[in-house]
Amino acid sequence: MATPMTPAQWRTALKAEGVRYTEFEGWTTRGRDAATGKAFGPVHGVLNHHTAGSNSLRAVTTGGAPNLPAPLCHTYLPKSGVAVLVSCHRANHAGTAAANVMAAIVAEKPLPKQDKSTTVDGNDQLYGIETENLGNGKDMYTRDQYDTWVRWNAAICRHHGWSSGSVAGHLETSVEGKIDPRGPVEGYGDRGRFEFTMGQLRADVAERLRHPASWSPGATSTYTVAAGDTLWSIAASRLGDGARWREISTLNSLKDADAITPGQKLKLPKK
Numbered sequence: 001m002a003t004p005m006t007p008a009q010w011r012t013a014l015k016a017e018g019v020r021y022t023e024f025e026g027w028t029t030r031g032r033d034a035a036t037g038k039a040f041g042p043v044h045g046v047l048n049h050h051t052a053g054s055n056s057l058r059a060v061t062t063g064g065a066p067n068l069p070a071p072l073c074h075t076y077l078p079k080s081g082v083a084v085l086v087s088c089h090r091a092n093h094a095g096t097a098a099a100n101v102m103a104a105i106v107a108e109k110p111l112p113k114q115d116k117s118t119t120v121d122g123n124d125q126l127y128g129i130e131t132e133n134l135g136n137g138k139d140m141y142t143r144d145q146y147d148t149w150v151r152w153n154a155a156i157c158r159h160h161g162w163s164s165g166s167v168a169g170h171l172e173t174s175v176e177g178k179i180d181p182r183g184p185v186e187g188y189g190d191r192g193r194f195e196f197t198m199g200q201l202r203a204d205v206a207e208r209l210r211h212p213a214s215w216s217p218g219a220t221s222t223y224t225v226a227a228g229d230t231l232w233s234i235a236a237s238r239l240g241d242g243a244r245w246r247e248i249s250t251l252n253s254l255k256d257a258d259a260i261t262p263g264q265k266l267k268l269p270k271k
Contacts, residue, residue, distance in 0.1 A: 031089020094122025
């Protein structure tokens with residue numbers, strides 16, 4: 001449970017996480033709060049969508065959809081990977097959500113199959129991003145688009161102190177048979193093409209959250225341990241900061257700062 005981010009907090013969190021973004025005019029005041037009489041928040045998580053169309057900026061910002069007034073998300077993510085801030089208030093994106101799934105998001109536990117007998121309004125409680133994709137299983141998410149997607153989710157989670165367990169997809173919460181998001185991804189970090197899944201997105205968000213917000217995927221090098229090396233000495237000589245041994249330890253799943261042997265190869269953050 002948390003108070004929705006203010007415009008200043010959005011800007012700070014996204015910049016720290018390396019999210020490239022622009023601001024659509026009026027985003028700081030645009031929302032459905034007054035029209036519905038329902039305030040946005042407290043917030044519990046992040047909901048991810050694909051647009052099921054192309055060139056959707058006008059629809060998600062001001063145009064809306066049939067029987068669904070805009071804004072349709074908080075952020076729009078086109079193929080360029082440059083996110084567009086649409087709203088920081090209540091938006092029509094989540095619709096009716098299964099209460100049991102929402103409870104799991106709040107508790108940051110694995111998401112169960114939707115129990116359609118008890119529902120809640122997800123628009124009250126979830127941030128939403130609409131990522132540009134036809135949703136036909138063939139249209140490709142670009143490498144830049146997916147990188148921003150991961151950073152955007154991580155920025156919100158880091159701001160609120162949430163884990164990747166607060167990240168969900170519309171297909172996981174909806175009781176209306178939604179299928180988004182889905183589709184092939186061009187690549188991410190050192191990874192080549194793969195199929196989008198919410199499990200993979202959560203794993204990539206979790207990886208980001210294990211590092212400083214300034215970290216970038218694939219920004220690593222390999223170092224071969226020499227006789228007499230410790231993680232402390234490697235960090236000091238290779239990274240210029242002995243305190244960063246903790247980051248190396250995390251990258252290599254080492255529990256002991258000195259649990260290394262000559263000849264062992266370590267995956268180090270690049271300078």
